[in-house]
Amino acid sequence: MSAPAAEPLVQVEDLHTYYGKSHILHGVSLHVGRGEVVGLLGRNGVGKSTTLKTIMGLVPPAQGSIRYEGRSIAGTPPHVLARHGIAYVPEDRRIFRLLTVMENLRTGLDRRGVTDARRRELLEQVFASFPVLAERRNQAGGTLSGGEQQMLAIARAMMLEPRIILLDEPTEGLMPRMVAQIREIVDTLQRQGVAILLVEQNVPLTLAASRRIYIMEKGVVRHHCAAAELSVHDPIIQQYLGV
């Protein structure tokens, strides 16, 4: 799967998604470049999470195109996308609660083509980023704290060696110390060339971590700009995100 350098890694155009009869996405268009961190902001219920789920193939799009590395992927089952480098970290983390930390990681690690050396490397890398996971490797996922579960969810996604991570509200409900840790891992991933589509409520963090920002309202993208152009007190932020 090679594509010309000019083509974005993920390109979504005019995406419409329904849950039953309710129309959630009304024509979302956005793109994420290779190795680029892109923020997706908006109030609750405007369709940010649904956008991620639709890209991941967990919700079928009714209309519109999703292209990944230059190929159309609408209708491709999620497990195939995961094998091709799209990882998903859901808002509610969705750790396998009865599996141990190690077994949770193995769900992404037990793939064809991962050598023993590569396995060790990947594990060492996440254990270096999240030492607490190494300590708890034989503990059931359900016994971890909320912050530890979030780290496990991200670590689990990293086991897939993804080209892009769809990261849904990673700092929701976390203590400030853990928020800083999440911020660090986002930067680390970016340095390694992993693209991230970041859905967040935490505006300062999103502006600091991302290169570009999309702002959604009522199922469509209303605003798109470089992150550097926006500040936390910008009127646009107030208009779409202020309470």
Add this chain to the structure above:
Amino acid sequence: MDLILGFVQSAPVELIIVQTINGIVTGMILALVASGLTLIFGIMDVVNFAHGELFMLGAYCGVVVFALTGNFWLALLTAAFLVALFGAALQIVTLRPLVGRDPLTTILATFGTSLILQNYALWQFGPVSRKIGEPITSQFTLFYLQYPWYRIAVALLSAAIIGAFYLFLKHSKFGIWIRATTQDRLMAQAMGIPVPWVLTGVFAFGAALAAASGVLFAPLGGVYHTMGLDWVLKAFIVVVVGGMGSLGGSIVAAIFISLLEAYASIWVSPAQAVIVSFVALILTLLFRPTGLFATPK
């Protein structure tokens, strides 16, 4: 009180010991049948009404291979393998299209399959019961009777198969896939686990367990087209009493119920002893509807 004591004392100790061994032997076969059933229910949310027919089909496969080769152990392995393949095909054709639909549709599908398989067996093999010779014919003296070693071997072999199955679930890559899929199907898919094939694999695996128990039981009870009915009925009781989807619970419940029946048949005929299983079922449903040994998902 005197009445009850006198009743218990009316059974000699030897008889109670013999019935304990009988109960454990039947219980281990039942546990093997029920573990396939509970596995399929736990991961797929499918109540497999065709499970007894997979048991029966396994036994007939055993009969055919045994007739051709005369080797019981080869018959056991071949039957498990062939019925696993058949189970995979069955799942792909009848159950995979129903994923995400009302679970009632899967009941209709598996029930229909069981009727077809039963009548196919009747048409193909006729109504006369077949038998597979016991691979171990020696016996040992147990008080006043000659007890066949084969029955002990069946119990040990069933335990070994269940133990191997447990280790497989616990440590292998496919076992982790199965447990992840049981807990969160969508997230399992998002982690790259090929969930549709995991479901097919699990059904094939459950079918193989049923077939293996069918062959193991064949020398004891004969092979006929409705032989699965008794077993699957008891296996359903075991799965409910043990807690739907709980492997450990099913094993304990299988032995518990078989022991109950074995003891009851000291005083009443075996046909009437079945009543105690139903009493256990009704009491469980009344007081612990989630099963005696249910574990949270």
